[in-house]
Structure formats: C-alpha cells, structure tokens
Amino acid sequence: MSERFARGALVRVRSIHPPGHVRTPHYLRGRAGLVEAVAGHYANPEELAYGRDGLPPRALYRVRFVQAELWPDYTGAVGDTLVADLYEHWLEPAS
Amino acid sequence: MRRHHDMGGEPAGPVVPEEHDYAPWEKRVDAIRQLLSARGVMTVDELRRGIEELGPGAYDELSYYQRWIASVGNVLLEKGVVSVDELGQRMAEVEARWRAEGRSAA
Numbered sequence: 323m324s325e326r327f328a329r330g331a332l333v334r335v336r337s338i339h340p341p342g343h344v345r346t347p348h349y350l351r352g353r354a355g356l357v358e359a360v361a362g363h364y365a366n367p368e369e370l371a372y373g374r375d376g377l378p379p380r381a382l383y384r385v386r387f388v389q390a391e392l393w394p395d396y397t398g399a400v401g402d403t404l405v406a407d408l409y410e411h412w413l414e415p416a417s
Numbered sequence: 418m419r420r421h422h423d424m425g426g427e428p429a430g431p432v433v434p435e436e437h438d439y440a441p442w443e444k445r446v447d448a449i450r451q452l453l454s455a456r457g458v459m460t461v462d463e464l465r466r467g468i469e470e471l472g473p474g475a476y477d478e479l480s481y482y483q484r485w486i487a488s489v490g491n492v493l494l495e496k497g498v499v500s501v502d503e504l505g506q507r508m509a510e511v512e513a514r515w516r517a518e519g520r521s522a523a
Contacts, residue, residue, distance in 0.1 A: 339419075343465065347425045347426075348423040371463055373460075
C-alpha cells in the first residue's frame, strides 16, 4: 500500500461540503496541519455507510493541528494541539 | 454547510461526566447492533449514517440508544430486511403486551 503524504508533510483539509456521510469534522475544513503518522489503510467509510464495499482501501492519516489556529477565541496554552484521523482523499498539499 | 450532527466546536453546555447503568432495553439494542454486524446485515458505518439522517429534531430529542434503534430500524427498512407493516404490527403487539402487564410503553 502506498501513501501520497509522508510523515511531516504539511497538508490542508479540503474545503468541500458533500451531503453524505463523512468522517472529516466540519471545523477542520480548509485548515492546515502536519502529518504525524499513517494510521493504516481502511475501506472507505463514506461508501460503507451506504452498504457498499468501500474498496480499494484508503490511507488514513493522523494529522496534528494547532488549536489556536482552529478556534479564534481559544484561551488554552499556546502550544496546544489537536490530532485528527483523516482519509487521504480529504487532504491536499499545503505550502 | 455544516450538517447538524457535525457539531464539534459549537456552543454547548458543560459535559457532565457521570457513571450510569444501562437499561435492559439499551443492552438489547447494543446486542441487536452487534448481531446485525456479525451476520453481515449492516455495518457500524450504516448505523452512523442512519443516526446522522435523523435530522435536527429527532437527533436532539432522542437519547443515545434511541438514536441507535431508530437508525437500525430505518436501515433494515431500506434493505428490505423488514417491511414497514411488519415493524408496525410487531411494535403494536409489544405495546399491547406491555399495557396488559401494567407497564408503560415509551
């Protein structure tokens, strides 16, 4: 299995809003983060949710975001981060 | 547009972390869900999709396992595992039995 992004890659979550079942939280759309790890390859839940097989498997990444960049009124520590599991087709390279 | 269930980061009250026992019917819902998954009838992804499709009203008013059984029912109807009429008749039978036993139906 191959992956498009390596550990340490800067990625941006696609800012799209399809109507069906997705696993990408709304608050992360359009946000940039760092790939921390490849969490594995899994059947696509967006397809499984409608009774289909979800194949071929999709790479799932663990992506780390800076909390202060996600929430304009964030009052926690400056270094706070958030890690989310995101499928490859939801990510694009960020510069 | 944000879908209703996708509410991470939206204003909300405090989370109350308290232990609670599961009611027998809640355990049964969990068992039904696991059996349907083990037998390849429906996936947990379909369960989640069905919960998301309940819409803002039902999503907010139903409890956790009420959302589960509502989703299970809808997915089984979609797949033709049960018919609306079968489900309706069976629910009426159960409700009648409960009333006869002096219990209140939800």
